[in-house]
Amino acid sequence: MILQRTLTTLGARSMAVARDAGGVFVLLLEVLRSLVPPSMDGRELMRNLYKMGYRSVPIVVLTALFVGALMVVQLAAFVKQFGATALVGWGTGYAVFREVGPILIGLMFSGRVGANNTAELATMTVTDQIDGLQALAIDPIRYLVVPRVLAMIVCLVALTVIGDLVALIGAMAMSQVVLDIHPLTLWYSLVDNLSTADFLHGVYKSMVFGAAIALSSCYFGLTVKGGAVGVGRAVNAAVVGAAVSICFLDFLMTYLTA
Amino acid sequence: MALVPRRSLTSLGARTLDLVDAVTDLVRVAAGTVSGAVFTYWRGTRPKGEIARQMHAIGNRSLLFVMVTLGFVGMVMVYQTCLLTTQVVDGRGQVGAQFARLLVLDVGPSLTAMMLATRVGAGIAAEIGSMKVTEQIDALRMSAVTPVDYLIVPRFFACVLMTVVLSIFGMAASWAAGGLTGYYSFQINPRTFFDLSMVAPAHVVLGMTKAVAYGAAIPIVAGWCGLRARGSSEGVGAATTAAVIGSSFAVIVLDFIISAIGLIFWGAGL
Amino acid sequence: MIALRGLHKAFGGRPVLAGVDLEVSRGEVLFVIGTSGVGKSVTIKHLVGLLRVDAGEIWLDGARIDALPERAYAAIRRRVAMVFQSSTLFDSMTIAENVALPLRKHGRLRMAEALADARRRLVEVGLGEFADRWPAELSDGMRKRAAIARALTLDPEVVLFDEPTTGLDPINARRVDRLIRALADERGVTAIVVSHDLASIFSTADRIAFLYQGGVRMCGTPAEVQASADPVVQQFITGRSSGPMETPGF
Numbered sequence: 109m110i111l112q113r114t115l116t117t118l119g120a121r122s123m124a125v126a127r128d129a130g131g132v133f134v135l136l137l138e139v140l141r142s143l144v145p146p147s148m149d150g151r152e153l154m155r156n157l158y159k160m161g162y163r164s165v166p167i168v169v170l171t172a173l174f175v176g177a178l179m180v181v182q183l184a185a186f187v188k189q190f191g192a193t194a195l196v197g198w199g200t201g202y203a204v205f206r207e208v209g210p211i212l213i214g215l216m217f218s219g220r221v222g223a224n225n226t227a228e229l230a231t232m233t234v235t236d237q238i239d240g241l242q243a244l245a246i247d248p249i250r251y252l253v254v255p256r257v258l259a260m261i262v263c264l265v266a267l268t269v270i271g272d273l274v275a276l277i278g279a280m281a282m283s284q285v286v287l288d289i290h291p292l293t294l295w296y297s298l299v300d301n302l303s304t305a306d307f308l309h310g311v312y313k314s315m316v317f318g319a320a321i322a323l324s325s326c327y328f329g330l331t332v333k334g335g336a337v338g339v340g341r342a343v344n345a346a347v348v349g350a351a352v353s354i355c356f357l358d359f360l361m362t363y364l365t366a
Numbered sequence: 367m368a369l370v371p372r373r374s375l376t377s378l379g380a381r382t383l384d385l386v387d388a389v390t391d392l393v394r395v396a397a398g399t400v401s402g403a404v405f406t407y408w409r410g411t412r413p414k415g416e417i418a419r420q421m422h423a424i425g426n427r428s429l430l431f432v433m434v435t436l437g438f439v440g441m442v443m444v445y446q447t448c449l450l451t452t453q454v455v456d457g458r459g460q461v462g463a464q465f466a467r468l469l470v471l472d473v474g475p476s477l478t479a480m481m482l483a484t485r486v487g488a489g490i491a492a493e494i495g496s497m498k499v500t501e502q503i504d505a506l507r508m509s510a511v512t513p514v515d516y517l518i519v520p521r522f523f524a525c526v527l528m529t530v531v532l533s534i535f536g537m538a539a540s541w542a543a544g545g546l547t548g549y550y551s552f553q554i555n556p557r558t559f560f561d562l563s564m565v566a567p568a569h570v571v572l573g574m575t576k577a578v579a580y581g582a583a584i585p586i587v588a589g590w591c592g593l594r595a596r597g598s599s600e601g602v603g604a605a606t607t608a609a610v611i612g613s614s615f616a617v618i619v620l621d622f623i624i625s626a627i628g629l630i631f632w633g634a635g636l
Numbered sequence: 637m638i639a640l641r642g643l644h645k646a647f648g649g650r651p652v653l654a655g656v657d658l659e660v661s662r663g664e665v666l667f668v669i670g671t672s673g674v675g676k677s678v679t680i681k682h683l684v685g686l687l688r689v690d691a692g693e694i695w696l697d698g699a700r701i702d703a704l705p706e707r708a709y710a711a712i713r714r715r716v717a718m719v720f721q722s723s724t725l726f727d728s729m730t731i732a733e734n735v736a737l738p739l740r741k742h743g744r745l746r747m748a749e750a751l752a753d754a755r756r757r758l759v760e761v762g763l764g765e766f767a768d769r770w771p772a773e774l775s776d777g778m779r780k781r782a783a784i785a786r787a788l789t790l791d792p793e794v795v796l797f798d799e800p801t802t803g804l805d806p807i808n809a810r811r812v813d814r815l816i817r818a819l820a821d822e823r824g825v826t827a828i829v830v831s832h833d834l835a836s837i838f839s840t841a842d843r844i845a846f847l848y849q850g851g852v853r854m855c856g857t858p859a860e861v862q863a864s865a866d867p868v869v870q871q872f873i874t875g876r877s878s879g880p881m882e883t884p885g886f
Binding site: 121167170171174175177178181182184185202203206207211212215216218219220223224226227228230231234235286335336337338339340341343344347348350351352355356358359362363 | 430431434435436438439441442443445446450468471472480481483484485488489491492493495496499500598599600601602603604605606607610611614615618619621622625626629632
Binding site for chain 1: 681684685686709710711712713714717718720721722724725726727728737738741742747783786787790
């Protein structure tokens with residue numbers, strides 16, 4: 109009895125997940141098809157670049173400062189125990205560039221920009237503005253989705269680069285305070301041991317994360333049903349979808365580019 | 367010319383006032399939640415079975431999400447660490463023990479909470495925000511029910527408990543997935559990998575303290591955002607967005623604070 | 637010019653349209669009337685491909701259009717414009733930018749030219765001084781007129797109006813009625829208007845189609861409708877609450 113109910117729930121939920129994943133994939137194909145011939149609404153693109161990029165800088169800088177400091181706090185016990193001060197820059201840089209930076213900034217970006225975008229598109233959908241666009245013979249994919257996907261990829265890459273650097277500043281400040289390591293020591297430990305490949309590894313990831321966040325947020329925004337309640341639910345689904353995609357794609361990219 | 371600085375000063379003043387107003391609100395909601403949880407909730411006419419229902423909504427319905435994401439993160443962490451350790455000397459034997467320590471001390475609770483901040487934070491804000499814009503909150507107040515007691519306190523209890531529980535499930539998923547990665551990609555013997563010798567009681571205490579703190583922060587921040595919703599569907603969307611970003615940020619800040627306190631307390635022993 | 641033959645449409649297994657037949661000739665103002673939820677808006681949304689038929693045919697100028705792929709509808713949507721009940725002005729643009737959007741996208745005008753043209757068109761509907769306001773700052777009646785100006789930018793042959801006077805005060809409602817009448821009389825535009833506003837129906841329509849229980853119950857001139865002996869039609873136009881008509885929920 110309980111088994112049957114559990115299986116039914118599990119089946120229904122897998123179906124829903126499969127439907128949404130399929131929907132996101134179809135949206136990806138439609139976006140790709142809209143890129144030939146390449147034409148884009150420049151105004152929509154600029155508006156979104158400003159809104160998604162420039163205005164996310166404060167939250168990304170704050171997050172990155174804390175994350176950098178946090179990395180040092182985590183390493184501190186280990187470093188004190190073994191006196192491995194030369195490794196702090198290396199360890200922090202490796203973790204921040206390759207994993208922590210792209211993932212945490214990606215999650216924050218999804219929470220701020222992805223969620224915002226879902227809310228905007230969902231509001232447009234429930235107030236029939238998408239139908240209005242179609243009735244004006246304007247393709248919503250080409251006009252709304254394509255510039256947003258592009259803007260989110262560009263913004264997330266830029267923000268990840270900024271965040272990586274700010275996290276290093278946070279790490280330098282923290283290691284000076286708790287471990288008495290000079291910022292330059294940390295810097296040399298980093299540049300001596302890490303290559304551009306480590307840095308680029310994170311940049312590639314942020315590119316893919318940006319696309320995933322954009323597609324998830326646009327998909328759930330455009331398929332919303334049911335008024336104000338529906339808008340909230342769509343935002344919820346979009347951020348969850350983005351978080352799962354980020355973790356899954358991170359795994360995939362780590363394997364593929366290792 | 368003279369108008370420009372005056373206008374920007376006015377807008378700065380207005381924004382400062384908004385900020386003060388928002389922070390006052392947050393403090394009020396937080397204080398109301400805590401005092402409600404300790405004093406009034408158990409005496410008042412509380413909705414029956416609400417905590418259990420919220421535990422189901424927050425816990426059961428996030429279980430798969432948390433285990434899947436933490437599982438992937440576990441695989442990635444082990445993979446990257448192994449790449450790093452095999453570069454210089456072969457330190458693969460230490461990877462499992464260090465991974466377990468880091469998982470219990472920080473990554474397990476923190477990442478679980480980051481995931482819950484998106485899923486549960488957004489859910490709470492969406493629900494309470496929709497009630498606010500459809501004037502249901504006002505209806506509650508008209509029938510002499512405190513919205514914080516009625517809406518946030520049960521979610522508070524449920525979320526604190528469920529964050530702890532889900533953290534443990536998340537850690538387990540992460541640990542298992544990490545072990546599999548170690549075995550298949552780097553030939554680490556599971557017996558070497560699943561090694562808890564580096565995990566001290568202090569780590570467990572600190573990790574669980576974090577889980578409790580995150581679990582308390584998420585419903586307070588999300589409920590606060592929901593109660594501040596204004597307008598219609600745009601308002602609910604904005605509240606939900608604010609809740610996700612606010613509770614994620616709260617998790618990161620709390621992580622930093624509690625980790626720093628732990629370091630001061632235990633120092634090198636951690 | 638437009639013909640619907642045996643239109644069927646169901647939502648989630650519940651049939652809404654069960655065989656709608658309708659003919660519209662060039663330059664006429666046809667009102668589609670009926671109670672709420674009877675499928676008036678659903679019917680006209682099929683004409684521009686926002687909804688797809690379950691069964692039946694839709695013809696536009698001798699060409700069948702109900703089975704076209706989504707991309708092919710772009711050409712039809714330039715000829716057949718639609719004004720939605722909720723106006724659907726884009727929140728992120730000023731009124732002038734809203735009207736300029738289709739000009740910019742289809743007329744290949746540059747932003748400055750499109751905006752200038754948009755302002756001219758807004759003056760025509762009496763909104764000249766509100767061109768730079770945001771949609772949220774305008775009253776419902778003004779938003780409706782801005783939406784009509786936007787729908788007319790591509791000089792369509794047919795304009796579909798979904799409840800254009802619902803939610804407007806009587807003065808604004810009559811203003812919209814006159815706008816629709818003038819479109820037909822002065823520019824030869826065909827108008828299909830979904831409405832249950834009796835005052836605008838009888839002052840504006842050339843012909844009236846009465847939708848009831850998934851089909852067209854009667855179609856004729858206002859005079860014919862008023863003279864109809866059908867008790868259902870009589871109940872609707874006199875607004876009696878009791879009668880043979882079945883309204884859902886009561």
